Amino acid sequence: xxxxxxxxxxxxxxxxxxxxxxxxxxxxxxxxxxxxxxxxxxxxxxxxxxxxxxxxxxxxxxxxxxxxxxxxxxxxxxxxxxxxxxxxxxxxxxxxxxxxxxxxxxxxxxxxxx
Amino acid sequence: xxxxxxxxxxxxxxxxxxxxxxxxxxxxxxxxxxxxxxxxxxxxxxxxxxxxxxxxxxxxxxxxxxxxxxxxxxxxxxxxxxxxxxxxxxxxxxxxxxxxxxxxxxxxxxxxx
Numbered sequence: 065x066x067x068x069x070x071x072x073x074x075x076x077x078x079x080x081x082x083x084x085x086x087x088x089x090x091x092x093x094x095x096x097x098x099x100x101x102x103x104x105x106x107x108x109x110x111x112x113x114x115x116x117x118x119x120x121x122x123x124x125x126x127x128x129x130x131x132x133x134x135x136x137x138x139x140x141x142x143x144x145x146x147x148x149x150x151x152x153x154x155x156x157x158x159x160x161x162x163x164x165x166x167x168x169x170x171x172x173x174x175x176x177x178x
Numbered sequence: 179x180x181x182x183x184x185x186x187x188x189x190x191x192x193x194x195x196x197x198x199x200x201x202x203x204x205x206x207x208x209x210x211x212x213x214x215x216x217x218x219x220x221x222x223x224x225x226x227x228x229x230x231x232x233x234x235x236x237x238x239x240x241x242x243x244x245x246x247x248x249x250x251x252x253x254x255x256x257x258x259x260x261x262x263x264x265x266x267x268x269x270x271x272x273x274x275x276x277x278x279x280x281x282x283x284x285x286x287x288x289x290x291x
Contacts, residue, residue, distance in 0.1 A: 097278065106282075162272065165224075171219070
């Protein structure tokens with residue numbers, strides 16, 4: 065298995081533009097998580113899905129952020145419109161069940177909003 | 179509130195010496211505790227976990243961690259540090275019945291040759 069695949073690896077965009085981050089979880093995993101990592105706030109959980117259904121989106125900072133999981137093999141995190149304070153590394157992770165055997169993280173997308 | 183704390187932002191240790199990265203937790207109920215490692219420009223990697231049973235758990239790359247209920251701690255240890263162990267280490271907790279992990283702020287470990 066190639067692991068959790070995120071794209072793009074790097075994204076530079078101008079303030080106000082729409083940004084879409086993509087994630088392909090490990091086949092067979094039924095839980096998917098989106099995290100954001102910054103120096104100031106550390107690792108924050110944004111949203112997680114179980115069996116493609118959003119379970120907890122309380123970490124989504126505001127309405128500019130949205131996430132979807134149309135099927136078991138694909139998820140997107142969208143920011144519209146983007147702002148400089150959204151600059152961070154965004155990680156996707158997947159696991160089976162509650163993750164007692166560990167989450168598998170993707171390599172992340174480094175987003176820079178100028 | 180449920181949380182984990184990593185009191186040290188930075189830990190330096192000489193190669194070959196034992197290392198300890200500290201973690202304390204505050205949860206109601208039985209905690210499920212985890213350690214993850216992050217190398218530069220990479221996602222987090224699972225190292226080990228404590229769910230129940232023996233208080234000393236062994237994980238990847240020679241790491242181990244000791245669950246101490248009375249001190250609410252779950253410190254990560256390794257008997258002999260390698261330069262390649264230099265990375266960012268995260269402690270995490272999951273509550274019974276929950277799906278998601280709460281991560282600590284991370285501790286940067288530097289092993290000096």
